[in-house]
Amino acid sequence: MADGINTSPNYFNALTAGLWKENPTFRLLIGMCPPLAVTTAVKPALTMGLCVIFVLVCSNMVISLMRNLLKPHLRIIMFCLSIAAFVTVADLYLKAFAPDMSEILGAYVPLIIVNCIIIFRAEACASKSNVLVSILDGIGSGSGFTCALIILAGIRELLASGKFADIQVMPKGFVPWAAMQMPVGAFVTLGLLIGFAAIITAPKKD
Amino acid sequence: MSNISVLIMAFLSVVIVNNFVFTKFLGTCPYLGCSGRIDTAFGMGLAVTFVTTLSGILTWLVDHYILVPNKLEITRYICYIIVIAGAVQLVEMYVKKFFPPLYKSFGIFLPLISTNCVILGICLFINIWGINNLPEVAVLSAGAGIGFTVAICIMAAIRETLKLADVPPALKDAPITLITAGLLTLGFMGFTGMIK
Numbered sequence: 580m581a582d583g584i585n586t587s588p589n590y591f592n593a594l595t596a597g598l599w600k601e602n603p604t605f606r607l608l609i610g611m612c613p614p615l616a617v618t619t620a621v622k623p624a625l626t627m628g629l630c631v632i633f634v635l636v637c638s639n640m641v642i643s644l645m646r647n648l649l650k651p652h653l654r655i656i657m658f659c660l661s662i663a664a665f666v667t668v669a670d671l672y673l674k675a676f677a678p679d680m681s682e683i684l685g686a687y688v689p690l691i692i693v694n695c696i697i698i699f700r701a702e703a704c705a706s707k708s709n710v711l712v713s714i715l716d717g718i719g720s721g722s723g724f725t726c727a728l729i730i731l732a733g734i735r736e737l738l739a740s741g742k743f744a745d746i747q748v749m750p751k752g753f754v755p756w757a758a759m760q761m762p763v764g765a766f767v768t769l770g771l772l773i774g775f776a777a778i779i780t781a782p783k784k785d
Numbered sequence: 786m787s788n789i790s791v792l793i794m795a796f797l798s799v800v801i802v803n804n805f806v807f808t809k810f811l812g813t814c815p816y817l818g819c820s821g822r823i824d825t826a827f828g829m830g831l832a833v834t835f836v837t838t839l840s841g842i843l844t845w846l847v848d849h850y851i852l853v854p855n856k857l858e859i860t861r862y863i864c865y866i867i868v869i870a871g872a873v874q875l876v877e878m879y880v881k882k883f884f885p886p887l888y889k890s891f892g893i894f895l896p897l898i899s900t901n902c903v904i905l906g907i908c909l910f911i912n913i914w915g916i917n918n919l920p921e922v923a924v925l926s927a928g929a930g931i932g933f934t935v936a937i938c939i940m941a942a943i944r945e946t947l948k949l950a951d952v953p954p955a956l957k958d959a960p961i962t963l964i965t966a967g968l969l970t971l972g973f974m975g976f977t978g979m980i981k
Contacts, residue, residue, distance in 0.1 A: 608959050611817060612902050615810040655899065656870045663863045671859070686909040689862050693900040695814055761974070762807060766967030774953075774960035781955070 593704070593712045597720030603696045604727035604769075605776040610696035614731055615765040616687055621744040624732035626680045628725025630669045630688060635697050636717035637665045642705040643713035649706060658701045663692045696724060734768055735759045792924045798980045799928035805903050806936035807970040809910075812903035816937055817962050826941035828887055830934025832876055832895065834927065837904050840865075840872045841926025842919070844908040849917070865908050866899075873899040903933050939969065 601607055604614050617627045641661045642649075649657055670688045673681040681688070691697065700720050705713040736742055739759035741749030758764050805811045812833070820826045844865050852858055877895050881888045888895070898904070907929040916922050943965055952961050 608817070609814065611813040612810050615813060656867075659866045659870060659900070660863060663866045667859065667862050670862075686906065686913055689909055690811070690902055690905060692862060692866060693902050693905045695900065698900055762810065762970040763967040763974070765810070766963050766970060770956070770960040770963030770967065773963065774956040777957075777960065778955045 589708070589712055590715055593708075593715040594719045597716065597723040598726070599723065601720070602723040602727060602776075603699075603720055604724060604731075605773055606780075607699075608773070609699055610694045610724065611769075612690060613687060613694065614728055614769060615762070617684060618728055618732035618735055618765060619739070619760055620736045620742075621729060621732045623680060623683045624728040625725070625744075626673070626677065627684060627687065628721070628728045630666075630673070631691060631694065631696070631724055632718065632721030633669055634662060634665045634691055635700060635721040636714055638662045638697055639700060639705040639713040639717035640710055642701045643708065643710045646706045654702075654706070655698070658698050659692060662697055662701075666692050696720060731765075731769060731772065734772075735764055739764065792920060794980055795921055796924050796928045799925050800932040800935065801973070802976045802980050804932040804936060804973060805906060805929050806933055807973045809906065811906040812901055812933050812936075815898075815901060816933075816940060816966070817959060820937050820940040820944055820962075823938060823941040823945060825890055826937045827934070828890065829898075830930070830937050832880070832898060833901060833903060833933050834930025836869070836872050836876055836898055836901075837907050837930035837933075838923065838927045839875075840869045840904055841907050841911060841929070842923055843868045843872065845911055845916075845919070845922045848912060861912075865905060869904050869908070870899045903929055936969075940966065943969075 597603065599606070603610050613627050613631070617623045638658070638661050642658060645657075666689060669691070670681075673684070673688060700716060704716045708716070733743060736744075737748060738756045740755050741747060741753045756764070759768070799805070803809070806813065806816050815829060815833075819829050847864055847868060848861065852861060852864060857864075873895075876898070877888075880895065907926050911922055911925060916925065940962070944962065947961065947965065956964070
């Protein structure tokens with residue numbers, strides 16, 4: 580490895596960058612379909628997040644292993660094919676062991692194939708770095724994505740039905756906000772959360 | 786079997802009532818990232834429409850005549866991706882040859898169309914809805930692309946005006962675009978129940 584000298588601090592960075600500094604949903608604004616589509620409740624969001632972590636780690640590992648064989652113009656299609664293989668595994672696993680979740684998530688599981696996060700991590704990290712860094716990067720980015728999903732789903736589920744992960748939280752008199760269940764709730768909540776993230780990070784830039 | 790009114794209904798349904806961007810959140814990335822200017826947005830919409838039509842029909846044919854008879858459904862996603870990537874490559878070559886200025890203005894977005902959720906989405910939904918005649922498949926796939934074009938053009942028109950607005954600094958760019966999109970979906974919800 581040409582960059583053998585400075586690989587040791589990379590491991591920690593690779594793991595933590597995705598959590599906040601390069602959080603896919605709040606900071607990089609990529610892979611926006613699942614955060615909007617599957618966040619009506621916490622459980623499907625968590626399932627989705629775990630699927631994405633699995634696919635991201637596996638595909639990062641495979642792409643990192645074959646990074647020296649990739650031709651530039653065939654790169655994206657090779658990424659997609661390796662991702663599609665792992666998504667098929669995840670989809671069949673869900674169908675077999677969590678049929679109700681598979682029912683709720685529907686087409687959004689196969690749509691992980693075209694999720695920008697996975698292709699972006701393959702392009703930005705896995706096709707350039709060694710296997711261990713790629714795996715850590717996959718875990719970090721995937722967890723950041725899952726956290727974002729759960730925050731968004733938590734807010735929406737709490738306001739739409741007064742529950743959190745199917746447990747009643749709000750007091751009896753709470754009037755559910757039906758709009759939170761609908762697409763408009765997803766867009767507006769995510770917009771406000773990204774604005775909030777921008778406020779938190781703004782002073783550091785100065 | 787497939788009379789004309791069924792086709793028109795299917796088309797209206799997928800363009801307006803069940804618009805992929807507004808009700809299924811597919812294609813949100815280019816919808817937010819590529820809607821800064823109306824001409825780019827329109828070009829993007831046309832390219833996506835062409836690819837959805839082509840790949841919707843091709844994936845259906847592949848699924849119906851190759852995968853299902855040979856019991857190869859397990860490789861469905863991989864085959865879909867290969868077909869879509871091929872179709873995108875075709876469009877890219879065509880645009881590069883005949884419309885060089887358009888090709889330049891697309892930049893990185895054109896190869897990225899192959900990873901646009903609308904395209905894989907319509908292929909998967911045609912499969913999930915169990916559509917089994919070719920005209921309806923063609924109408925639905927073209928309709929999904931046109932619905933995306935409508936959505937991204939409306940968004941681009943709003944954002945061009947929004948540039949002059951006085952938006953709080955924290956909400957600049959992405960957040961205000963998302964909130965605008967939310968209000969737009971609210972508007973499009975008015976069409977619910979128009980069909981079926």
